[in-house]
Amino acid sequence: MSTIHKSPWLLHYDGSSCNGCDIEVLACTTPVYDVERFGVINTGNPMHADIFLVTGGVNSQNASVVKQIYEQMPEPKVVIAVGTCACTGGIFKECYNIKGGADTVIPVDIYVPGCAARPESIIDGVVKGVALFKEKAAKLAASEKAN
């Protein structure tokens, strides 16, 4: 039986968010919401991460950074865009330097809307992400067996 979904490690990257969503992401690790009870660890290292949490839109300066972080994460991996900015560009969408949401540079699996996204909805998104993570892991294992 695979237990891979019981240990999802998060990497949180702040694109060009106003910090509203970041504070809510960090709130998830506080005693009130305590995401660690799902086995979640908020790691700072893309190479150890399973779930990539992006807050804020992507601008021309950090597009390459977002891409590099995504590429450094080993498979299976899941990307969650947290907040309206990360989903679509949000209120900054029309700015000259903003490309749009995170999905303009990397494939996003789950969108968590809200300005700012509430901790409850972020946890909801992470739980959905964990289910998807398990699915992707199973697929990866099957394809490895086939080869």
Next chain:
Amino acid sequence: MTVQTKVILAVCYIILAPVVIGLLDGFDRKISARMQGRKGPSVLQPFYDLKKLFEKEALCANRAQLFLIRSYLMFIMLSGVLFFAGYDLLLVVFALSTSAVFLILAATSTHSPFSSQGTHRELAQIMACEPMELLVAVGFYLATVPRTFNVEFISKSFSPNIIYLPGFFIGFVFILTIKFRKSPFDISTSHHAHQEVVKGVTAEMVGREYALVTLAEWYESAVLYGIVGLFFMSRNPFSIVYAIIAILVVWFLEIVIDNTSARVKWQLMLKLAWGVTIIAAGMNLFLLEIIRSNIR
């Protein structure tokens, strides 16, 4: 001890050490979470983490790294086998130091800035801890009659060695905080996820490689807890109970220190570790010599 018992003890170490230390780690995370007013993950969490790491994609920075990490694990297991089968304590300490060299080589083989920074910290940590580890072996040698480094003889001494070696014990427990990668927070690689140098020496180790390093750390912890227990072992068959109680007390103490010293930096670590080594172990060594020469 017969050769058969030695082999059984060594096999027990290889099989049981990760189970016991993994569980202790799980309870550690649970208790830490409770101390912070959280619910915390399942006590089996360390095993889930390890299993997941083995299932992740293998993204090796270079082929040498995996080989070096395997050597790191092998040397730690060797030191554990030597210790639990009752061989030479000095050899155990040397095998542990040799293993650290492989970890450093593995970290530097990638040229990542975080790994390099972590390597410098790891070297500082070795400087902080190594004198105490060696002194513990010397302490046991001086305390046992007749003088010996043999773990089997030490564990069967007339009275528990803690009576002669309280200073060594304090010094050793002090460096355990560093050895278990709990405090300071900017250590070469921390068992906490977020730290100043990302993940330091383990920053570039992906999936299976990181799992092997974690496993090696569990085996190392087993040896270190074993040395803590050795202070309380004697001819009395019940002494093993005292040893286990002492290990659990030290384990709990480490959790408390971890949760109360979140902002200690490595510079302070170096000074404190040497200070405690010189004062506690040095004084103890001095007194031990005086007592011994009077008896003679």
